Amino acid sequence: MAFDLFLLEVVISGLMTGVMYALVALGFVLIFKASGVFNFAQGVLALFAALALYDFLAEDGWFFAVFGFTLPVWLAIPATALIMILLAWVIERAVLRFLVKQEEIILFMATIGLAFVLEGLGDLLFGSDVKPLDIGIPQGASDWLLDNFNLYVEKLEIVAAATAAVLVTALAIFFQKTRVGRALRAVADDHQAALSVGISLDKIWVIVWSVSGIVALVAGIMWGSKSGVQFSLSLIALKALPVLILGGFTSVPGAIVGGLIIGVGEKVAEVYVGPLVGGAIENWFAYVLALGFLLFRPQGLFGERIIERV
Amino acid sequence: MTADSRNEILLEVESIFLSFGGVHALSDVSFDIRKGEVRSIIGPNGAGKSSMLNVINGFYHPQEGSITYQGKRRSQMKPHEAALGGIARTFQNIALFRGMSTLDNIMTGRNTKMSKGLFWQALHFGPAKREEIENREFVEHVIDFLEIQTIRKTPVGRLPYGLQKRVELGRALAAEPTLLLLDEPMAGMNLEEKEDMSRFILETNEEFGTTIALIEHDMGVVMDISDRVVVLDYGRKIAEGTPEEVRANQNVIDAYLGVSHD
Numbered sequence: 190m191a192f193d194l195f196l197l198e199v200v201i202s203g204l205m206t207g208v209m210y211a212l213v214a215l216g217f218v219l220i221f222k223a224s225g226v227f228n229f230a231q232g233v234l235a236l237f238a239a240l241a242l243y244d245f246l247a248e249d250g251w252f253f254a255v256f257g258f259t260l261p262v263w264l265a266i267p268a269t270a271l272i273m274i275l276l277a278w279v280i281e282r283a284v285l286r287f288l289v290k291q292e293e294i295i296l297f298m299a300t301i302g303l304a305f306v307l308e309g310l311g312d313l314l315f316g317s318d319v320k321p322l323d324i325g326i327p328q329g330a331s332d333w334l335l336d337n338f339n340l341y342v343e344k345l346e347i348v349a350a351a352t353a354a355v356l357v358t359a360l361a362i363f364f365q366k367t368r369v370g371r372a373l374r375a376v377a378d379d380h381q382a383a384l385s386v387g388i389s390l391d392k393i394w395v396i397v398w399s400v401s402g403i404v405a406l407v408a409g410i411m412w413g414s415k416s417g418v419q420f421s422l423s424l425i426a427l428k429a430l431p432v433l434i435l436g437g438f439t440s441v442p443g444a445i446v447g448g449l450i451i452g453v454g455e456k457v458a459e460v461y462v463g464p465l466v467g468g469a470i471e472n473w474f475a476y477v478l479a480l481g482f483l484l485f486r487p488q489g490l491f492g493e494r495i496i497e498r499v
Numbered sequence: 500m501t502a503d504s505r506n507e508i509l510l511e512v513e514s515i516f517l518s519f520g521g522v523h524a525l526s527d528v529s530f531d532i533r534k535g536e537v538r539s540i541i542g543p544n545g546a547g548k549s550s551m552l553n554v555i556n557g558f559y560h561p562q563e564g565s566i567t568y569q570g571k572r573r574s575q576m577k578p579h580e581a582a583l584g585g586i587a588r589t590f591q592n593i594a595l596f597r598g599m600s601t602l603d604n605i606m607t608g609r610n611t612k613m614s615k616g617l618f619w620q621a622l623h624f625g626p627a628k629r630e631e632i633e634n635r636e637f638v639e640h641v642i643d644f645l646e647i648q649t650i651r652k653t654p655v656g657r658l659p660y661g662l663q664k665r666v667e668l669g670r671a672l673a674a675e676p677t678l679l680l681l682d683e684p685m686a687g688m689n690l691e692e693k694e695d696m697s698r699f700i701l702e703t704n705e706e707f708g709t710t711i712a713l714i715e716h717d718m719g720v721v722m723d724i725s726d727r728v729v730v731l732d733y734g735r736k737i738a739e740g741t742p743e744e745v746r747a748n749q750n751v752i753d754a755y756l757g758v759s760h761d
Contacts, residue, residue, distance in 0.1 A: 387579055
């Protein structure tokens, strides 16, 4: 019995890590859906959001230095969301606006540039030391699960999973059932046709980068609470890549399922296969899995299958 | 439609010059479109017909000339403004949102008719939901009108060519356009599909009083359904008038049969 419980714990811990991956991947999917651009800066957006949030909360930040007080959590989060929307607007004005109708690879390069600019800006403004982010999410293991089922599950991970579930449901409804959601999908499919029905590209891009920035904020909060706000956060973006390959670049549910599979897969592999090959499977398992998918199902689990008629 | 309003001018283009680098796509083209008419633009390949439509709905900005739409004169249109002003269009190479269903594609046509803010939409509640339902109702009418009920939920990427063209027309009609621009709506269709499409175009024109500007290569169709025709060749207007007048025009015959240009 004890063995099974251990497996269960590994799986649950994997699921929770998976939720974190999924949150980052979600931001990618949103922008990819609406503009066909792989936004390399998504991980940095999450980092930037976490840094900004920390700044509002901490006494060694700019906000405190200028105004002499810190914001309570319930105000700091909307304030950071506002910053992310502002950032989206600036990105549209300063970068995207000039690249309409350009090749996707050019937009991709622009986001790489953006990633470095934002990372440098974050370093310049907030410093590169690891910052503890505490927004009052309960820490430690859930006593209730430990007492009743003898299961060790972090409270933070439960909160993260619940938040992700709410976020994804809201996004799914927004995308499927509303005018702006439809407009977002329309822009993703065909810029010219979208223009012809009166959709304004500028607005849509600001909206999608804002939504994506807010998703990044949520991801930043969760990662930040878990392991502190640090610059390696921007590297999580790389883990999101196999997640996207698994789930399909255009699918919101795909990002979630892909994240979960990779989270669970790498934890289980680490625990059960790791000892056989000397460990550290966690670092490369996701990429091998992605490679397998590229060979047999390149569109991912839920991606749109692209059939070219010749 | 009364005789009076038929003669009212809805859109007028004057001395339009459009070039890309050294290529002159349009040179000194002027014509008008009257309210409620079916106005065809014809001409050999490369004559500048599609460019003309793109100028009207703001995709291309001419270097010279003016466009007067609903009494307002300007040197160029913007796509977004054109759509808000009631100009809808279809494309020569179908430009549908391939990943979306027929229904969703046509719903995007309602974009300009829906105004409730992002806030309500994000909540998917209250006024935004009501607005969504009202507009959905109109879209269902369009679907009935075009007889495409059976493919409502099908992703358009999977539909055969003829039906895709019909969905594209549906998306344009959903906007309740004042002026409908059709770029070769019957290209690549078989006879039966062409007859269906002609019928939809005529019914749109007669029942809703929609003004239509049409580019078409099939002369039989053009002569059947147009009120007036304008003929372009090498970016210039070479003739204009009723189908009968145009058919008898020597310039037009030369352009189509090919006479050397000096």
